[in-house]
Structures are given as C-alpha cells and as structure tokens.
Amino acid sequence: MSKRIDVNDLNVYYGNFLAVEGVNINIEPKSVTAFIGPSGCGKSTFLRTLNRMHEVLPGARVEGEVLLDGENLYGQGVDPVTVRSQIGMVFQRPNPFPTMSIRDNVLAGVKLNNKRMSKSDADALVEKSLTGANLWNEVKDRLDKPGSGLSGGQQQRLCIARAIAVKPEVILMDEPCSALDPISTLAIEDLIEELKNEYTVVIVTHNMQQAARVSDKTAFFNIAGTGKPGKLIEYNETGLIFSNPQEKATEDYVSGRFG
C-alpha cells in the first residue's frame, strides 16, 4: 500500500489555454505533500491530473507523464477508472451520497462497481474504514442513517472513509478543510497525520499554517499574472520552504506579502 508519484514535464490545457506549465515533481510514498499558492495558480487543476479527474471538466487535457511507481497514468490502454481506484480523492466540500446510509456511503466504491462481498466482510470493511477515518465511535450506532445528517466535519471524514475503503495507494485532498470549522479542521489534520502511515497523501491548501502543520514537503505554485500559466516555483522540505525559501516569490508568499 502506498506508491510514489513522479511527474515529468506536465502541461495542463483548458482547450487552447495553457493553465499549468512544465511541472516536474517527485512525491515519496508514505508522506504528506502540500500544494500551496495563490488562488488561480493551478494547484487544484494539477492535483486533479494526478488521478485524471481533470477529464471530467470539459476541454481539459494534459501533456507529459505522471508515473505511479513507474507506470504512466497517461500511457496507452490505461483506463482512467482503474487509475482512480488506485488514487482516491477527497473534495473541497464534503459530498456524501444523499441517497445512501452512512454504511452504504463507505461501501459505495465497492457496491457501485457491483463487486460481490459477504455481509461479514462488508461489516469489517465499514468498521476498518470508519476507524481509519476517526469516525467509527461517533457513528457506530447509526450506520443506517443517511450520511447527509452528519455535521460538516463528520461528513468530510465519512468521505475520507469512503475513499480509503477502496484501498487506494494515494489519497489526494483538494482543500479538504476549507468548508469546515476550526475544531473539525483539527480532527481532519490529526487524521492526515495518521493516514500517512499507510498512504501517500497529497493535499492542496489555502492555509499556510495548515501546510506547515501537516506536511513533510511543500510545493509552491504561482502565476506571473492573469492569463499566464501556473508554474511550480519551489518544492522542498516544509521546514525549509517556510524558514529558508530559495525563491523570492516563495518568501513573499509565505511571509504574507501577497496572496
């Protein structure tokens, strides 16, 4: 469980518009990597290319390669569906399936693909995933209630449980705490800390303190101006990015001079 990601010369386009240019990055297994940068710098777009979720957006396409333990996500004959079952994703706003109970939400990845599973296996998977998402104790006696009845923070942890139930190698998180209150945010941050024992975690965040708290390495993205492509400016140990950045733009950003 947990694989490394290597990105080589990746360009992302929306139609003819170059949104992200020339990204090279190596993400270690069992680590937390944070993407920071001002709004519109392409960090979320780039994150989506790591499990081909950008293909859901009309007109989006990439050039270059993304290697998952050496296998190219964009190679010939690769099915995006297979990619996504190995690289899970958690979104900005919690999005449990409203028609399903808490239990069914956790099993969604398995059930929606019509995989057969005995009840005891399913129960074990539900408990394991919810425990892994630090949610089991809060919901264990209302597993058959709808997932949308939970609080925002609980819903987001339910979404994380749902993502880890399909046993991915990598978990991508797109600003997972931006819609949550500080207490729920803390719970998610603690969870990220635990997740990295088993998974490669990549998180996009607006919040620099959060990046400093949870990540091992940090990547800073920036754009030169509106209409220009976003670029990876600097990628390093989180401590170094915040204490001793090599680039002027990074220093300006982390010290709060813009963005």
Next chain:
Amino acid sequence: MPQLTTTSPAPVKRNSLTKNQLPGWANWAVLAGSLILGAALSTLIGFNVIAWALISAALFVIAGYFVTLSVEGGRKAKDRFVTNIIVAAFIVALLPLVSVIWTVLAKGIPGLSMGFLTTSMNGMTGAVDNASVQNGTEVLGGAYHAIVGTVLITLWATIISVPIGLLAAVYLVEYSKGGALSRAITFFVDVMTGIPSIVAGLFAAAFFGLMFGPGTRTGFIAAVALTVLMIPVVIRSTEEMLKIVPNELREAAYALGVRKWRTIIKVVVPTAISGIASGVTLAIARVIGETAPILVTAGFVNSINWNVFSGWMATLPTFIYRQLMNPTSPTNVDPSAQRAWAAALILIVFVMLLNLIARLIARIFAPKTGR
C-alpha cells in the same frame, strides 16, 4: 416651543418614522365606502350582484389610490394600486376555476353509480334513454369501456415514452458535450413541446394509415400519438432534475473508480428519482385527458375492447365528447349529459389522483437529509 410638540396629545404619531402613514382601518373604510357607492351606482343601471361587485371593486381600486396619494404620497399610492389590481386579478382567476370544479361535482355526482362504472354503452340506444326518462327510472349504460380504453392507451403510451424520454435526457445531460447533435435535440424537443395534440393525432393516423391502409384505427395508434406528446414532457422534466444533481456527487463516484454508466444509474438517477418520477406522473396526467388525438386515431365505440392492436377504442375524454355532441337519444339529451358529467368527474379524479401521487412520490423518494 419644543415643549409644545412634546406635550401634544398624540406624541407617537409625530414620530418621524410614523408620519404620513394611513391608519390601519383606512383600507376597510375605503372598502365600505366603495361597496355603498357601488350599490348605489349599480341600482341606477338595474341592480344585480355581479354589476355591484364589479363596480365596487373598480371604485375600491381607484379610491384606494387617491386616498393613499393624499396621505402617503405618489410612490405608496402606486404600490397600493398595484397591490389591489393584483389581488383583483387573483379573484377574477379564481371564479371560473371554482366554477369548473363546482359544475363537475354538482353535475357529475348524480350520475355516479356502480352501474356506471361497470357497464359499457353496448346496446344502449335512444329508445333506452327515452324509456328511462319517461318512466323516471335510473339512467342505464356506463363508461366502463371508456375507462378500460383510457387505462390501456395511457399505459402503452407510458411504456413507450418513458424509456425513450429518460435515456434521451440522460444523453443530453450526461453525455452530450454541447455539440450540434445535442443542440438539435434540445431544439426539437422544444418544438415537440409545442405540437398541437390534434397534429400528433394526425401524424399517428397518417403514419399507420400508410402502413395498414387508410382509416386504420386502434388503441395502439392512439398510444403512439400520445407518445409524441409525452416524450418532450418526460425529457424536459428529467433533464431539469438531472441538472440539479450536484456535480460533486458525480465526481465523488468517479474518484472512487466507478464507471460513468454505473455512476449515472446508481448515483445520479437515484438522487433525482423523486423529481423524475413526479415528472413522469405529471406527463401521464397531461395525456390522459387528451381528446382530439384519440378521436382521430382510436375512433369511438360503445363496447369494451381489451385489445389495443385491433379494433376501435373509446376513452373517457372521447366518451364525454360524444355524449355531449351526439347524445344517444337526440330527443332526450339529459341521460347523455348526465353520463358525460359523471365521466368528466371520473376523469378529473384520475388526473387529481395522478397529481397527488406525483407529490407523494416527490416527498417519499426525496433524498433523506436526516434532519
């Protein structure tokens, strides 16, 4: 000087926030005045209640404007004027609608009986009606054959149009990328929405006429005609419902490694199912009352026909129409009128029930919020 104002008898009224306000009873006073004046005026031209109501209403609207104008100013007066006009519009709209319901109930209930629901018009001739009028006995004959026809034809129309409509809506919302084809489909669905029902009937008649010889009329042809009317309604409502399913849910499913078609069938459609089901039910409610297309495609009979693929068929709307236009006994039209109104009542009950079912479905299957 300031003391004078503070000790004036009604200090509250002199507040800058309440000045130039009409008191609450002013509206009622204007109403009473208009009613009295309206009564006087309408007596002048020969009193009747409708004239009284109309004249009083007009006076009330006009007087309300000027009273408000004199105290509260032009902007408020305009507001009062428009408010009164809108309330008047509402009352005007309510009158015919209440009258329709009342007429159907009052004229329909006497004709309702078990016999009406369980017998057809087979063998009913003018002589039978004449006899029942002369002897004062119960009106014989019923709408059983028409109920059977209505249910069968509507059922077939539903069976054909729902799958096509659902799939086409799924194509438009989930698969098309705004290309020429999807724009063409959207456009022609709009066009289809506007097809007059009689034209749909003519189409089905012309189509099957060419295939099986002119004058071929069966329940199935009527069902095809209704399908043409129903499909656009189903597509429209399904499209609307699919569109409001948040994209986040689709993305969540994709991110779990779920295929698109499974995502659609197991996540998107279930989330929207309440709206889709009630849209379909409303579409059924719309076509069940269609008369003209049935008239030109299924013809009209007096006996029961269970076979939609052969022989003419009657439905409740055509039954009503025939009973009113061509009474069974031309000399004694009352029995026919009574049957027509009873059938109208049944038809309305059908339609209302379908509407109620649509609401119930929408409520029961709505995504649970857990609160």
Next chain:
Amino acid sequence: MSNTLTEGGAKGRAGDKVFSGLTLFAGCLILVVLFAVAAFLILQAMPTFAADPAKITGGEGFWVYIWPIVIGTLIAAVIALLIATPVGIGVALFISHFAPRKMAQGLGYVVDLLAAIPSVVYGAWGIAVLAPALVPVYGWLAENAGWIPIFQGPASQTGKTMLTAGIVLSVMILPIITSLSREIFLQTPKLHEEAALAMGATRWEMIRMAVFPFARAGVISAVMLGLGRALGETMAVALVLSSGALIPSLIKSGNQTIAAEIALNFPEAFGLRLSELIAAGLILFVITLAVNMIARWIISRHKEFSGAN
C-alpha cells in the same frame, strides 16, 4: 506493456459503450420522430395541393378554404392571450410576492391541479355554464356597443360564439402562464430583492427593479407556451363554438379554428377530404412552430441581460 493500470479495462468499458450508445439512440429517435411527423403530414397532404381546386371543400381551392379558419384560429388565440396574460401574471405575482407564505404554497398547488384539468372538461363547462351566462352580456354589448364591428349584433342566443371560445381558452391557458411565471418569480435572487428593499423601495418598485428584469424571458416563454396551447387547442373550441363562415363579430355564431375543423370532420372524412384536413393540420403545425421559434428567439435575446443564466 501490461501493468496494474492497464489490466481489466476492456470488460468494464463495454458497459459504458453500451449505455452511452443507448442514450444516443434515444436522443436520435426524437429527431427521427419529429422528422417523421413532418414527413408523413406532408406526404398525406400532397394530394390536396395537387388536386383540382374545384374538388376542394368550398370549390375554390385549398387556400380559399383554409385562410378563414387560420384567421379564426388566430382570433381565438389572441382573445385568450389578451385575457390570460395580465390575469396570469397578476395571479403569479400574488402567489409569489403578495400572499402570506403559508397560503402561497397551497395556492400554488391549486393552480398546478387546475393546469391538469382535461380540455374536454373545460369545453363541457363552456357550453353548460359559461355560454348561457354570457348571453345577456352579449345582448347588452350588441345593444350598446354594436357600432364596434366585433360587437355587431344580433347577439347569439346560445352564447356559443368566438368570444366565449376565447374566454374558455383563456381559462385553460391561465394555469400554464401562472404556474410557469410563478416558478420564475420565485427564483428571483433574494439578494436582488433585498438590495431593492434596502434602498427604501416599495414592494411594487422592488418587483419592477428586481423581479421583472430577472423574469422577463421566462414570462415571455410562459406566455408563448400559453399561445401555442391556445392555437392548438381543439376540444374546447369544438364544443363551445357554433362554427360558420368568417365574420368580424365575436358575439354571433360563426368563425372556426383549424383544430376544431379537423376534430369535427375527421371521423367521417375519407379520400381527398382526409388529405385536406391533414393539410390543415400541417398549416397548424407550421403556425405553432413559428410561434415557438419566435419565443425562443426572444428568450435568447433577453437572456444575457436577465441574469437568468
């Protein structure tokens, strides 16, 4: 080349292909059906256009036969629209912005139910209740306003006239206009409304500033839908109108609409007469098509300014 990412793809993809193919098929079927409607109507109407004018009903060719009933159709629809549009918008506004909130929901429900009353029932109501009730009004109009061509007497003694038919049609399309307009009015962004009220606008000024600009396109399309329905409505007219030649007076027997003409004559028609009626249906189809196109054109022109996109 096989690795963990490429294995097991083909089987799953087949499901996607089949399903998307099915939906595409259904979408194309719509186009085929509409094309078929037009094609078969034209095919069956051809004999009429090719026939000897003397053999057409009236003996002077198809266009002489059809134009009075085209005009009749338009008159009926215009009467219906003139009555139903202001009343319908008024009712919609009443439900959306004037009635107490608790009452509004119930009223909306009532209007929805009324939209579902079958046309034949409205027609029956028209002959049984409305027409007799209007006879004295027509008498009064003929007496006092008879110098206006549309109120020329002597008035019909049964009340089965064009004006009655138009009023019945207006009652029928009222729920359509009302329920669609109400939906649009309710969708007005609360922010716009509150912005207007915060400036000290009265309720009417708020409606003019915030609600109408937002709802204009939607209301126009509601009215156009009502118009389309009124043009194609068959049974109400067939039952209520005592038809005849085209005359200007709306309170005498006379006039006819296309839809009613078809419904009244189709059951007994055969041969060339059948083709004639189908040709009439084709004309009706073209008219409603034109109305729809105009409505869509208006909507697309107003869309950018309404904020409704």
